[in-house]
Amino acid sequence: MKKISRNLWLKLAAFIVCSVMAAGLVATTIVAVYTNNYESTAQLRDEIHANIAAAYSRQMVYNYESGDDTAFSQMIDDTNLQAAVVKSNETSEDKVDVKSDAAKVYSSVDEISNPDYIFSYKANNLKWNRLSNLWDAMSGSYEESGAASSDMNSEKISSIMYSKTNGLFYLCLNDGTAYVIPKVRVMTGSNDNSSLGLYKVVEKTDENGNKYFAYEEMFTGQSLDITGFAEWKNVKCYDEKGNHIKCGMNLSEDSDSYFDSDGSYYDYDEDIYYDRYEIIKVVEQVNESYELLPDTFNISDTGFVYYPYTSTEDKPEYYYVYAKLPEQLQEKGDYFNQADSLLDVMEFTEAHLSVLFVIFILGFVITAGYLLTVAGKREDSEEIKLRLYDRLPYEVMLGVTMLADFMVFPAGFLLIKQLPVVALICLAATMISLEAILSTYVRIRAHEFWKHTLCYYVVRFFLKPVKKLCRMVFAPIRYGFSWIERNVPLFLISMLAFGFICLLELIGFGIGSIGFIFIIKLIELALLIAFIMQYDRIRCATKAIANDDFSQPVDTSRLMLFFRKHGEDLNNVSNGIEAAVSEKMKSERFRTELITNVSHDIKTPLTSIINYVDLLQKEDIDNEKVREYLDVLDRQSSRLKKLIQDLLEASKASTGSINVELEELDAAVMLSQVAGEYEEKFEKNNLDLIIKNDVTPVMIQADGRHLWRVFDNLMNNINKYAQPGTRVYIDIIPKDSGAIITFKNVSATPLNISSDELKERFVRGDSSRNTEGSGLGLSIAESLMKLMNGTLELTVDGDLFKVTLEF
Known part of the structure; x- marks a missing residue:
């Protein structure tokens, strides 16, 4: 199968095309869904034009009401809107006298033949509706200053009150007026299954001929008993038409008020009871009014009362805007032009919807x-590798x-005039989203999704110290349990001893005898001292074994319990080590004797x-x-003789069978003498010898014969194995004594071998063994240095060979 190209420019081009296709697919889908509610884009265009015309008309009326006399003319000049404005008290446009000069506010309706739109606005009823962008104009929504009504005044309900003085319910409005509520439905009694009564207000006359209102049950004529209100559960109020009256108040429960068990609510600040369900204020009395709620009043669910105006002069005035658009819009840069630019794109998209969907x-x-x-x-690789962007914490990405996605919406609102800029912003947001999807895919394929998240970093940051703390806390506990498992008898003995001592102490405290407690403490002290003494004996024996002293076994006759067992184990270890050392020494002596005897037997022939x-x-x-044959025999016999001598010397040096006479020598002089002997050999091998010695003489304690052999072996080793044409460095550094x-x-x-292996016997740096040598030179030198109380340290770093002698 042909390998898919992974050229960087090809991937970049594919990424850009994919982003364009995704953005186009989303935009086409939005247009399809949005235009699906309309028969055609032309219908949508008419609706948007109507909303923009209404928005401009509202703004003109608001600006004119706010004192801008040029509001209408300026709007007409700046936009494609053509309008005439009339002001009238009539609530219906059919009754408006458009030819009256008194009614005319701007232009003449006759100039607007066959207006496209007629808008009406109640005077002083519009709020600030600044058109900040095209979306505000196209939406068709706006706010009014209060409840709008074409033929009725309105007032908000302030509360519903019950007067204990006359037993009447009142509907109280914000303007201070109060009206007797005509009908109430009362649930009396102390439980939810109490009887339900519907009461209607009737007019009565008292003994003095004064008229008053009272509630009577509509079917039985029974009067409403106000004493039952101590346990009332619910009261519903109705107007004459039977409409339910709701005052729309909201009470908050705070520290100074609470609901009683019977459902009523008491406000301590106002010293007033409220019904929990209908929120009715229970007061001693209301500003006495015996005016019944008129049947011409309309009650809304939002807490407003609508009532007729008392006179024509009190009716509000209305602005009627007769608006029209020209057949061909002029290019004025207004919202009509901006909307048409957007609608043109939508119209093209709708016309080619199927083709665009297939392409995208x-x-x-x-x-x-x-x-x-x-x-x-x-x-050049099949391996999944993360980029820098893929290593960002996933939550940050x-x-x-x-x-980026959220910025598309404000950009669309603020920059709708410049569709190319909005398109670029949407494309950038789509690219970022596509990059996030690809990054997620790569992280999952590389099995590193969790590794590059903030959660992972937080967990990893806190996990290590938590683990460390847990180990610190639980390690001693685990060790304690494991020790108990291994030493069950010792643990039981310890617990029994501890329990016995605690029991004695409790007895002493119980009888209150200071002398008894003192004796117990003396016993505890004696046991502690005995424990320390036996522990010290074991410690001293262990230290002696560590120092290779096996001559003093542990005396177990005076040890107790587990100390005796531990002492016997130490003696067994000591005896075992001593036997192993003896066996090793015996083996070493046998090897030395064997080498010596064999060497002597070979040396004679x-x-x-x-x-x-x-x-x-x-x-x-x-x-x-x-x-030629004789020369070969002479050379090889001399070599064999040298090997036998080295073998004997190595054997003696390793066993310490060589006499060592330490004396004060000048190491610099002896080294220069050895160097002189090797000067000709080094020149032959093209080796440049450099000796660094800033201080003379350099006095050391050594055996002259053995020191010469050490220097000779090292120089011979260098002569055999050093790279021709290189330098050989010898440094002499004096130190104290x-x-x-x-x-x-x-x-x-x-040098494919370690320094320790090089110092072993019969090991040579020349693995091909093309050079002469026995592989004993470094081993003999190290043994001789030990006999002279010195050390030989060998270091290999690549091809660098370094030997350090310290005296």
Whole structure:
């Protein structure tokens, strides 16, 4: 299968195309859904034009009412709206005398033949409705200053009150007037199943001939008993037409008021009872009024009362705006022009809806499929790799994406005049959203989604210290339980001892005897001292074993309980270590004796061979081939002799069988003598020897013969294995009562071996073993240094070979 190209520019182009397709698909879907409510875009255009015309008309009337006499003319000049304005007290446009000069406010209706729109607005009833953008004009919504009514006045209900003085319910308005409520429905009694009574107000006359109102039950004629209101549950008020009256008040429960168990509400600040359900104020008396609520009043559910005006002069005035648009809009930059720009785009989209959907869907599917296939992959690798953006905390990336998406809405409102700018902003938001989707996909494919989130960082930040704290807290507990599992008898003994001591102390405190308690404390002190003494004996024995002293076994005859068992175990360990050491020493002595005996047995015939070879070399032999054979025999026999000598010396040095006579020597002088012997050999191998010594003499304590052998072995080793054409450095650094001497050279062959292995016997740095040598030189040098109370440290760093001698 052909590999899909992952060229950076191709991915960038696919990303841009995919973003355009996605934005176009969303925009086309919005247009399709929005225009689905209309038969055509032309119908939508008519509705939007009507809303804009109404918005301009409202703003003209408001500005004129606010004192701007040029409001109408300025609006007509600045927009495509053509209008005539008339003012009248009539509530119906059919009754308005449009030809009256007194009614005319701006222009003449005759000039507006066949107006497209007629708008009416109640004077002093419009709020501030500034048209800040096209959406405000197109929406068709606006606010009024109060409850609008064409033929009735209005007033808000302030409350419903019950007067204890005359037993009447009153509807109280904000203007201070109060009217007797004609009908009430009362549920009396102390439970929810009490009887229901409907009472109607009737006019009566008292003994003095004074008229008053009272409530009587509509069917039985029984008067309303106000004494039952101590336990009333609910009261519903109605007007003469039977409409339910709601005052619309909201009471808040605070510290100074509460609901009683019978459902009533008491306000301590006002010293007034309220019904919980209908929110009726219970007062001693209302400003006495015996005017019944007229049947011409209309009650709304929002707490307003509508009533007829008392005279024609009191009726409000209305502005009638007769508006029309020209057949061809002029380019004035008003909301009509701006709306048409948007509508033109929508009209084109609606006309080619199917084609656009196919193009956008196919383009989006193809480019999105390609982006998902190559997401996270580089041009030369199949591995999913995260970019810097993919490593951002996911919550941060999601917040940036949401912010970009939310910015589309205010941008659309504020920049609707410039559709290309809005389109670019929407495209940018779509790109950010698409990038977030791709980043999420890459994180999931790379199995690193959780790793790059704020939650992960928070958890990781707090998890380590929490784990550490838990380990600190629970580690001793776990250790304690594990110790108990391993030492159950000892734990039981300890608990029994502790319990026995506690029991004795309780007895002492119980009988109140200071002497008894004192004796118990003395016993505890004696036990503690005995415990410490036995522990110290075990500690001393353990320290002696650690110092390789096995001559003093632990005396277990005076140890108690588990201390005795521990002492016996230490003695067994000591005996085992001593036996192992003895066996090792025996094995070492046997090996040394074996090497010595074998070397002596080989040395005797080897001496004969060397002597006869020497005699043959002195003879006059004409055969060149025979002379070559004698040279080989001479060279190899000498090499074998040197190997046997090294082997004997290494054996003696490792067992300490060599006599060492330490004396004060000048290390610099001896090293210069050894260097002189190797000067010719170094020149032959093209090695440049550099000795650094700033202080002379450099006095050390050493054996001269053995020190010479150490220097000779190291110099011989350098001569054999150093890279030709390089420098060899020897540094002599004096110190208190001694010196430090370092040898440094570059190896000719790779040193694929550790420094410890190089110091072992028969190991050579030349793995091919092309050079002469026994592999014993460094081992002999290290053993001789130990015998002289010095150290030899070998360091390998790449091809750098370094030996440090310290005296």
